[in-house]
Amino acid sequence: MPDSQTLFIAAGATGFLILLLSVLLGEFGGGDGELGHEAAAPGPEIDGPGIDGAGPEIDGPAGVPGEIASGFDAGNDIPEGSAEIDAPHWFSIRMLSVSLVGFGAAGFIASYSGVYPIFAWPIAAAGFLAVGAGANRWILKPLARQQYNSLSSRWGWVGRTGVVTLDILPHGTGQVTFHDRAGGRITQTATSDLGEGIPKGSPVTITDLKKDGVVVHRSSFSD
Structure with missing residues (x-):
């Protein structure tokens, strides 16, 4: 023993x-859990400055259909149902x-x-x-x-508007630049929420997060 x-x-x-x-x-x-999530409800009103600081005020991600909009917990940056x-x-x-x-x-x-x-x-x-x-x-x-x-x-990035700085390929990746809530300039790898190609210079709204970057929606006023 x-x-x-x-x-x-x-x-x-x-x-x-x-x-x-x-x-x-x-x-x-x-x-x-994963950083990404799916939520059903659109978020509260968010001030979403674009890359030049003059973006529109939006109710949740601008131009994003309700079924794919990311939800927010009004008292927390992390959306309800995300992996805390x-x-x-x-x-x-x-x-x-x-x-x-x-x-x-x-x-x-x-x-x-x-x-x-x-x-x-x-x-x-x-x-x-x-x-x-x-x-x-x-x-x-x-x-x-x-x-x-x-x-x-x-999670504070969700709902921010930015500009594509490297073409986003269809069902592929590109690059987007935006400002966070503190005004800091952020550059991230980006994919389209609809799997579409988005050319450089297009305004987009961040709708979700991934481990390796962000998911964006091409803003309606860019069409």
């Missing part, structure tokens, strides 16, 4: 390997794996120091709780908050 030190080493190594796999898969924020980033909790893979590392480390140190096994296990349990709580407060929650803020900021 394995001794206590071997069990503690195995527990810590298992926790570390699970944590490493979680990091490599990019799951720190706890969000497993959940704060880490004790039963998440990340929390359990970090805590398991603390369990193994504390137990091994106690056992190696000559503490009787009957006392080493409670010390290991204390290490489980202490390391888990510390990692949650100082590492996992700040990372989740940062990722949430990044996603929230990107």
